[in-house]
Amino acid sequence: MSKPASEKLARPVKAVEHPQRGRLPLVPPQTIAGRALVLVISIMAFLAGLTIAGVSLVSQAAQGWESEIGREVTIEVRPIDGSDMSAEVAKAVALAQEFPGVGSAHGLTDQETSRLLEPWLGAGVDLGSLPVPRLVVVTIDDPGAFSVKDLAAQVTAQVRGGSVDDHAIWVDRLAAMANSMVFAGLGVLVLMLTAMVLSIVFATRAAMAGNRDVIEVLHFCGAEDRFIAGEFQRHFLLLGMKGGAIGGGSAVAVLGLLSWWLSGAAGRPGADQIEALVGSFEIGWRAYGWIGALVVAVAALTAATSRLAVRRSLQAMA
Amino acid sequence: MIRFENVGLRYGMGPEVLSDLTFRIDPHSFQFLTGPSGAGKTTLLRLLFLNLKPTRGLISIFNQDTARITPREMPGLRRRIGVVFQEFRLLDHLTTYENVALPYRVLGQDEASYRADVVDLLDWVGLGDRKHVYPPVLSGGEKQRAAIARALITKPEFLLADEPTGNVDPPLAKRLLRLFYEMNRLGTAVVIATHDLTLMEQVDARRLVLTDGRLEIYE
Numbered sequence: 123m124s125k126p127a128s129e130k131l132a133r134p135v136k137a138v139e140h141p142q143r144g145r146l147p148l149v150p151p152q153t154i155a156g157r158a159l160v161l162v163i164s165i166m167a168f169l170a171g172l173t174i175a176g177v178s179l180v181s182q183a184a185q186g187w188e189s190e191i192g193r194e195v196t197i198e199v200r201p202i203d204g205s206d207m208s209a210e211v212a213k214a215v216a217l218a219q220e221f222p223g224v225g226s227a228h229g230l231t232d233q234e235t236s237r238l239l240e241p242w243l244g245a246g247v248d249l250g251s252l253p254v255p256r257l258v259v260v261t262i263d264d265p266g267a268f269s270v271k272d273l274a275a276q277v278t279a280q281v282r283g284g285s286v287d288d289h290a291i292w293v294d295r296l297a298a299m300a301n302s303m304v305f306a307g308l309g310v311l312v313l314m315l316t317a318m319v320l321s322i323v324f325a326t327r328a329a330m331a332g333n334r335d336v337i338e339v340l341h342f343c344g345a346e347d348r349f350i351a352g353e354f355q356r357h358f359l360l361l362g363m364k365g366g367a368i369g370g371g372s373a374v375a376v377l378g379l380l381s382w383w384l385s386g387a388a389g390r391p392g393a394d395q396i397e398a399l400v401g402s403f404e405i406g407w408r409a410y411g412w413i414g415a416l417v418v419a420v421a422a423l424t425a426a427t428s429r430l431a432v433r434r435s436l437q438a439m440a
Numbered sequence: 441m442i443r444f445e446n447v448g449l450r451y452g453m454g455p456e457v458l459s460d461l462t463f464r465i466d467p468h469s470f471q472f473l474t475g476p477s478g479a480g481k482t483t484l485l486r487l488l489f490l491n492l493k494p495t496r497g498l499i500s501i502f503n504q505d506t507a508r509i510t511p512r513e514m515p516g517l518r519r520r521i522g523v524v525f526q527e528f529r530l531l532d533h534l535t536t537y538e539n540v541a542l543p544y545r546v547l548g549q550d551e552a553s554y555r556a557d558v559v560d561l562l563d564w565v566g567l568g569d570r571k572h573v574y575p576p577v578l579s580g581g582e583k584q585r586a587a588i589a590r591a592l593i594t595k596p597e598f599l600l601a602d603e604p605t606g607n608v609d610p611p612l613a614k615r616l617l618r619l620f621y622e623m624n625r626l627g628t629a630v631v632i633a634t635h636d637l638t639l640m641e642q643v644d645a646r647r648l649v650l651t652d653g654r655l656e657i658y659e
Binding site: 145146148150335336338339340341342343344345346347349437 | 516519523531533534538542545551590
């Protein structure tokens with residue numbers, strides 16, 4: 123038998139006697155262009171994540187180049203009339219091997235020198251008929267004990283036509299290039315975050331315009347500007363967290379995929395060139411840490427920007 | 441408590457909608473503000489709840505010259521004033537309960553500290569079983585009662601009501617008037633803007649009659 127209508131109606135009233143489970147937001151979420159803003163923030167965070175990874179990769183590769191080049195110097199023996207090139211090269215090798223901090227010294231053979239010159243002079247070059255300088259590659263084991271200045275002085279004094287090249291010019295150029303790329307990356311990052319901040323400012327203003335009635339009622343109830351700003355900030359913090367997480371997460375996923383693809387791509391077109399340029403395409407944990415920090419920063423920036431925009435607008439409304 | 445001296449107001453370069461208003465509203469007083477439509481009642485109420493600034497004259501509210509009130513001081517003053525709007529101005533996305541509790545919420549109070557007060561007042565205005573209903577499904581009279589409850593909930597020192605009984609039947613209008621009268625007895629100064637002669641005849645109170653922007657006072 124069905125229950126009387128009055129009993130049926132009484133139930134919901136009883137059920138809502140103390141139903142206040144969590145307060146409803148004072149600013150209705152549907153009045154904020156949330157999806158569009160989350161999308162913009164995601165895209166910005168994604169691009170910023172990739173930029174951070176790129177900057178980290180360049181900076182890591184530059185460090186690698188610098189340390190590799192810094193662990194090697196070259197003794198160059200130029201041909202001088204009346205001197206025995208082979209004897210001078212042997213003298214340079216012996217001198218370098220005895221030098222403190224040096225691991226090994228190896229004079230390039232005629233074949234090795236010919237191979238070096240092959241791209242310019244072609245195969246089968248007769249080195250005897252050309253005034254080609256000979257090279258001694260010196261590998262440094264202990265940079266602390268090694269003094270390039272002393273080696274240069276001794277080579278100049280003892281080896282006829284001898285001089286030392288520590289690749290300082292190359293290292294300086296590489297460092298300058300790497301620093302420029304890092305600065306350019308940081309500049310791009312700043313521009314993207316600025317664009318994101320502007321999007322948030324516009325979204326906040328639109329949200330405020332759409333909630334003018336709510337703001338007025340809150341004012342009449344005695345709400346302080348910081349209270350109203352806090353209500354808006356709560357929404358935008360959530361949107362920033364969502365956007366940052368989606369964008370940052372996507373960047374990490376793309377980098378992971380790229381790293382995985384390149385790890386199994388040895389020999390494939392493009393992969394070798396990338397490896398030659400940036401090494402083993404390994405994004406360090408530090409870069410992933412920075413991307414994580416970026417997500418937090420994006421959320422905080424979104425909340426802070428919206429708060430500031432609301433405070434400014436409220437001041438203008440007063 | 442509230443003092444107007446030679447107050448005038450015009451919108452832009454238009455004619456004065458309020459001219460030379462000079463009157464006082466004392467603490468614990470009860471008065472009706474009446475006059476024909478378009479006489480400037482709502483504009484005067486807006487001056488009283490600090491929503492407008494006069495173009496000339498002096499308004500002092502709670503002994504503070506309104507021309508010198510800083511934005512920082514404004515919320516504190518508004519918390520001492522309860523307002524019932526003619527168009528209710530309830531927030532449609534909040535329940536009746538939450539609308540009425542709004543003044544407590546903006547004060548940052550814990551819900552447990554005011555829940556019983558809000559429920560009691562809702563029961564008193566006959567909305568006990570409508571507290572979890574959203575304003576769009578309330579009738580005009582119910583919205584009006586919710587708006588009144590919101591204005592009264594924090595027991596303000598000064599209460600302004602714009603046509604507070606315009607949408608309710610006579611018995612409920614009488615009941616709501618009693619509520620205003622009780623609030624007045626407890627110390628709240630009350631100004632009720634109304635056209636309703638029947639309502640005014642129920643209470644022997646001061647009448648502020650606004651005609652063409654000018655005020656006559658019948659003590």
